[in-house]
Amino acid sequence: MTLLDIRNLTVTFATRRGAFTAVDGVxxxxxxxxxxxxxGESGSGKSVAMLAAMGLLPKTATVTADRMNxxxxxxxxxxxxxxxxxxxxxxxxxxxxxxxxxNPCFTVGFQIGETLSAHLGxxxxxxAARVVELLAEVGIPDPARRAxxxxxxxxxxMSQRVMIAMALACRPKLLIADEPTTALDVTIQAxxxxxxxxxxxxxxxxxxxxxxxxxxxxxxxxxxxxxxxGQQVEASPTRALFADPHHPYTAALLAALPERATERRLPAxxxxxxxxxxxxxxxxxxxxxxxxxxxxxRIAPRRAGPELGAxxxxxxxxxxxxxxxxxxxxGA
Amino acid sequence: MTAxxxxxxxxxxxSVARGAFRRPALVKALAGVSFxxxxxxxxxxxGESGSGKSTLARLLTLIEAPSAGAxxxxxxxxxxxxxxxxxxxxxxxxxVFQNPYGSLNPxxxxxxxxxxxxxxxxxxxxxxxxxxxxxxxxxxxxxxxxHHRYPHMFSGGQRQRIAIARAIVLRPKILVLxxxxxxxxxxxxxxxLNLLAGLKDEFGxxxxxxxxxxxxxxxxxxxxMVIYLGHAVETGSRDAIFHDAQHPYTRALLxxxxxxxxxxxxxxxxxxxxxxSPIAPPPGCPFHPRCPLVFDRCRVDKxxxxxxxxxxxxxxxxxx
Numbered sequence: 001m002t003l004l005d006i007r008n009l010t011v012t013f014a015t016r017r018g019a020f021t022a023v024d025g026v027x028x029x030x031x032x033x034x035x036x037x038x039x040g041e042s043g044s045g046k047s048v049a050m051l052a053a054m055g056l057l058p059k060t061a062t063v064t065a066d067r068m069n070x071x072x073x074x075x076x077x078x079x080x081x082x083x084x085x086x087x088x089x090x091x092x093x094x095x096x097x098x099x100x101x102x103n104p105c106f107t108v109g110f111q112i113g114e115t116l117s118a119h120l121g122x123x124x125x126x127x128a129a130r131v132v133e134l135l136a137e138v139g140i141p142d143p144a145r146r147a148x149x150x151x152x153x154x155x156x157x158m159s160q161r162v163m164i165a166m167a168l169a170c171r172p173k174l175l176i177a178d179e180p181t182t183a184l185d186v187t188i189q190a191x192x193x194x195x196x197x198x199x200x201x202x203x204x205x206x207x208x209x210x211x212x213x214x215x216x217x218x219x220x221x222x223x224x225x226x227x228x229x230g231q232q233v234e235a236s237p238t239r240a241l242f243a244d245p246h247h248p249y250t251a252a253l254l255a256a257l258p259e260r261a262t263e264r265r266l267p268a269x270x271x272x273x274x275x276x277x278x279x280x281x282x283x284x285x286x287x288x289x290x291x292x293x294x295x296x297x298r299i300a301p302r303r304a305g306p307e308l309g310a311x312x313x314x315x316x317x318x319x320x321x322x323x324x325x326x327x328x329x330x331g332a
Numbered sequence: 333m334t335a336x337x338x339x340x341x342x343x344x345x346x347s348v349a350r351g352a353f354r355r356p357a358l359v360k361a362l363a364g365v366s367f368x369x370x371x372x373x374x375x376x377x378x379g380e381s382g383s384g385k386s387t388l389a390r391l392l393t394l395i396e397a398p399s400a401g402a403x404x405x406x407x408x409x410x411x412x413x414x415x416x417x418x419x420x421x422x423x424x425x426x427x428v429f430q431n432p433y434g435s436l437n438p439x440x441x442x443x444x445x446x447x448x449x450x451x452x453x454x455x456x457x458x459x460x461x462x463x464x465x466x467x468x469x470x471x472x473x474x475x476x477x478x479h480h481r482y483p484h485m486f487s488g489g490q491r492q493r494i495a496i497a498r499a500i501v502l503r504p505k506i507l508v509l510x511x512x513x514x515x516x517x518x519x520x521x522x523x524x525l526n527l528l529a530g531l532k533d534e535f536g537x538x539x540x541x542x543x544x545x546x547x548x549x550x551x552x553x554x555x556x557m558v559i560y561l562g563h564a565v566e567t568g569s570r571d572a573i574f575h576d577a578q579h580p581y582t583r584a585l586l587x588x589x590x591x592x593x594x595x596x597x598x599x600x601x602x603x604x605x606x607x608x609s610p611i612a613p614p615p616g617c618p619f620h621p622r623c624p625l626v627f628d629r630c631r632v633d634k635x636x637x638x639x640x641x642x643x644x645x646x647x648x649x650x651x652x
Contacts, residue, residue, distance in 0.1 A: 219591070
C-alpha cells in the first residue's frame, strides 16, 4: 500500500486581487523506504503541495483533491484534531531555514521534548533520556551538553540536525524535507543528506525531498516530480529522468546546468516563470518552450502516459525528439 | 604586461568585543592571500561560510583597508597612492553583490540607480548620463521602458542584471562578483552566467568570482583559489583544481558537491565536524582537525603555500 497517495491536488489562495492557484492538479505517491524528490523553481508550488499534505496551510487556502490518503487514512475526512495529532507524529517535516525554525527562547532539548510530551505523553525523566538519544542519533557530539544549548549557540548544520532530531522524535512513517540543505555549506550538506538517507534505511520511512538542486536529486532520489508554475509537468524514476527527459521544461532545465554544458555558452531558458496575473493561455510553459507551436499557445495540454513520464505536453520528447501522438488525440 | 589586479599577502584582522570585562578577541578573517589576475581572465574564490571570501571581496573593492599586505590595481599600489589616484583606481574596480533584493534602493528608479555612479564620478551632464544609462541597460538585456521603474517591479534575475549594469556603467577593468547567481533559480542562473561571459569579452573585463558553487565555478573560472579559515589552501588553473586536486580540503569539497548524474557513483570523502571558529583557530595547519591525512607535523607547523605539482598548495602531505 502506498504510504502517501495524493491525486489531483489543487490549492487556491484567496488574495486581495482574486484567487490564485498555487498548486494545480498534482499527483504525489510515496512508498515506505522510498525517496521522492519534488523539483521546481521558486513559485512552482512545491512547498505548498507538501504543506497541504501536512495540513499546515493558512485559512486563506482552499485545498481540493480527488484523493488524499496517508497510511490508509483519508486525510480529507479526518477532523482537524485528528490531523493535528498526525502531523509531527506519523508525518513530520523539516524546513529550509534551521536558524529561524527554532524558538530562540528555549533550549533545543526542551523543544525536542515538547514533541515527545505532546504526542507520546512521556514523563520528564524519560523525555530527557530520549532527547539525548535522539541528538546522538543525528550525530551531534556531546549530546547531553548540547541538549541544554540555546539555538544561537549552535551552527547552521547543528541546528538542522536538531530539526531532524525533532522530526524523528516520534519515529514518523513519512518525513518531508523542504530544502533541508539549501542554507548550508557543501561539506555540511553532504553530512546532512547522508544522515537523512541513513535514517530512511534504518527506520524504513518514506522521504519527500523538496529541492531545486538537480545534483541533490541525482544523488538521493528514487523518483522525481518536476513542477512548473504550480503544475506537475513530469514524473519519472530518477535515472530515466536524467537520461531521457520527456517534458521540454525538464530537458531545458537539465541542459541549463553548468556541469552538463558542453559549450562556453549555456543553453539558458529565455524569459521568466509566469506570475499570478500573466498566466499564458494554453500550455503555461509555451512562451519559453523551444518546441512550442501554435496549438501550445491556445490549448492546455493533456497528460501523456507513464511511458512518457506523464509529461504535461502536447508533444512530449523521447530521446530529445517531440512525439506528436498526444496532440492528434486532442484533435488540434 | 602588468596584471590588472595583484594581491600580495593580503590580510585582515577584526577585533571583536567579548563583553565588558574581557579583552577583545582578534579575528583573523583573512590571513595572507596572494594572487594575480590578468585582463580577460576569471579568478574564482571558493570557500565555505566563514572562510573569508567576503572579507577578500571587501578588501579588493577598497571598501576596507587590509591589516597587512599590498593590493595593486594595474600595477599601482593602492596604499601608497595619492587621493586622486585612489579615486581613479576605485572606478576601475566595481562589485556585484549576492542578494539583488537587498542591493538596490527600493525608492530609486532603475534609471536613477544607474546614473548615480556617473553623477558622483564623472562630469557628464544629465542628457549624457541618461544616454549612458540607457546604453548600458541595452547591453545587459533590459528594455528602455524599465528606466523609470522601481526595483520591486522586477524579478530576481532582472534585478541582478540591473546590479551588473550599475557595476559596469563606469566601464571598470575589474568586477568583483560576490555569489552573483546563488540567489537565482536554475533557468535564470544560466541567463546571468551567459550575460557575464558576454560582457567580459565585450568590455575586456577581469572577474573575481566569489562562490561556493563548484559546478558554476568549473564553468566560468580560468583560475581557482580555495580558501579555508582565511588561508588560501590551493590556487591553480581550473584543470589543475578540478581534475587533479591535491589539497585534502579541495578534494573533500569536490567530492561533497552533488553531481547531476544519477549514474555517477563516486567515492565521497565525508568531513567530520565543522570549520573551527576564526576567533580560536587551531595551531599548525588550519585544516588539521578535520583532515583525513593529518600527521604530527600538521598540528604544530603551519604549512606555507608552495608550488607543487603545478599549483600553489599549502599542505605538508602533498609531495612536490
